[in-house]
Amino acid sequence: MAWTGFEARMVPSVAQGMRRIAAMAVGLVFYSSAFAATTFVSADVQKPDHPVVKAVEHMSQLLSSRSNGELSVQVKANGELGTEPEVLDKLRKGTLDMARVSLGVLGDSVPSAKLMSLPYLFRSREHLWSVLHGDFGERLDAEVQKSGLVLIMYLDSGTRNFYARKAIRNRDDFKGLKFRVQPSAVYKDLISELGGTPVVLAYDKVGEALNKGEVDGAENNIVSFVSAEHYKYAKFLSLDEHSMVPDVLLMSKKAWARLKPQQQDLLKAASLESEEFMAKLWQEKEREALAFARKNGVTVIGKSQLAMTGIESFATKLYSRYVQDPKDLDTVLQIVSMK
DSSP: OTTBTBOOOOOOOOOSBTTBOOOEETTEEOOOOOSOOEEEEEEOSSOTTSHHHHHHHHHHHHHHHHTTTSEEEEEEOTTTTOOHHHHHHHHHHTSOSEEEEEGGGGTTTOHHHHHHTSTTOOSSHHHHHHHHTSHHHHHHHHHHHHTTEEEEEEEOOOOEEEEESSOOOSGGGGTTOEEEEOSOHHHHHHHHHHTOEEEEOOGGGHHHHHHHTSOSEEEEOHHHHHHTTGGGTOOEEEEEEEEOOOEEEEEEHHHHHTSOHHHHHHHHHHHHHHHHHHHHHHHHHHHHHHHHHHHTTOEEEOGGGSOHHHHHHHHTHHHHHHOOSHHHHHHHHHHHHOO
């Protein structure tokens, strides 16, 4: 769970006294009005109607309600505050409160995030969440803190799949193609191993690059493929499910330190409920996006139609390249062998 590593505290009962009022309603303990109102700003590169934005806004609503309006989060979407690498830098400097980013973007500074980015590591969503809510999740949280950030919650971002201007059914289809990737060594090497050419490009530039033929394809989850309108230019979607890396909502240590213990507890509770809200919303939006893509001329190539053996055999070469520490190799083997 994202909060492992912080002292586990339940929202305390509020004692009678100045600025502290105890009240019960429908079995819930309400928060006392003791602190000045604070609105945290959170950055996102996605559009305002994207599920990840809605999930953070849902968390803000819970937080505001339970803190009597004293705590809230304002989401600045559409990349208004910068790219994901740029907002990470702002978080570490303390000039930005919060940001939602892909966990894969943390790969260069958080070793466990790099392991999470290894292709074909998880069999299913259930497998993924079992790992995140176990010992590995504790390690991930500790490493995020060490990198200068606070991990607030995980956000289900589905599976990442390849899409391109031509059909991708086997490894040979990658040859000669330029694929947009995140600024992650794992993703760059994945494309290279499959025979393509990786191109690091800001997320908001991908649609234009596909339209102009500057890149031939990209990889992302189904919802983003549709919401970013990449389906207009990349008419072939291959459901290879090469990656299941969740998004994360991060907070700067400076902003976290501004919260009193009771406020931290409220944020913790609101984030956990929003994780569940996001999981349900994501699966619904994923079904809608896939139906929309098909309706708008996208050829969807299912996993059974792909020569997965050929693709996976080359992609998994990355395991030995990035898992050189015996302990990490043992961790990866444990993840793969989990039932």
